[in-house]
Amino acid sequence: MTRSKPTEIYLSRYPTPVGSLHIASTARGICRIAFGDPGDLERVQEWIEKHFPVYSIIAEPAVHREVHRELKDYFEGRRRRFNVRVHLVGTDFQLQTWTALRSIPYGETRSYKQIANIIGNPTATRAVGGAIGQNPIPIIVPCHRVIGDNGKLVGFSGGIERKQFLLQLEGVLIV
Numbered sequence: 472m473t474r475s476k477p478t479e480i481y482l483s484r485y486p487t488p489v490g491s492l493h494i495a496s497t498a499r500g501i502c503r504i505a506f507g508d509p510g511d512l513e514r515v516q517e518w519i520e521k522h523f524p525v526y527s528i529i530a531e532p533a534v535h536r537e538v539h540r541e542l543k544d545y546f547e548g549r550r551r552r553f554n555v556r557v558h559l560v561g562t563d564f565q566l567q568t569w570t571a572l573r574s575i576p577y578g579e580t581r582s583y584k585q586i587a588n589i590i591g592n593p594t595a596t597r598a599v600g601g602a603i604g605q606n607p608i609p610i611i612v613p614c615h616r617v618i619g620d621n622g623k624l625v626g627f628s629g630g631i632e633r634k635q636f637l638l639q640l641e642g643v644l645i646v
Contacts, residue, residue: 583596
C-alpha cells in the first residue's frame with residue numbers, strides 16, 4: 472500500500488481593519504481565509520481536514536507575502552481586483568457560484584437571484600445562497616458583494632458589520 476504525499480498547507484495570520492485573517496494556501500494558491508474570531512482557527516483546521524485527507528501544516532508567513540500585500544492595498548483603497556492565485560475546493564455547483572462572484576466588479580453588488588441567473592440556473596436562488604455561505608475565501612472571492620433582492624445586507628461569514636465595512640470601503644452606498 473502506498474501512502475499519498477501530504478498536501479503542504481501554509482498558514483499565516485494577517486491583521487486588517489476588519490480583524491485578523493487566518494490564511495491557508497497550497498502550492499496551487501490561497502484555499503481558505505477565515506476571520507480571526509474565537510474558534511475560527513479550529514474551523515480552518517476542520518476545513519483542511521475535510522478537504523485534504525493527507526496534509527502537513529507549515530507556518531510560513533513569507534509564502535503569503537503577495538496576498539498580504541494585496542490585502543494591504545485593498546484595505547488602503549489602492550486595489551480593486553486580487554491577482555493572487557486561488558485554489559478553490561468545492562462541488563461543481565459551488566465552484567460555478569464562486570466563479571460568478573469573482574465577476575462582480577469592485578464597488579458593485581448583485582443579488583442572490585442575479586447570481587443564479589449568471590450561472591444559468593434562475594430557480595437556484597436558495598442553493599446559490601448556500602454555496603455563497605460556504606465560500607472558503609471571503610474578500611478575495613467577494614461574497615460580501617451579494618445582497619438581498621430588497622437591497623438589504625444579509626448573510627456574511629464575517630458578520631454583517633464586516634460586510635458593511637467592506638462595501639463602504641468599496642464605495643457602495645448602504646441604505
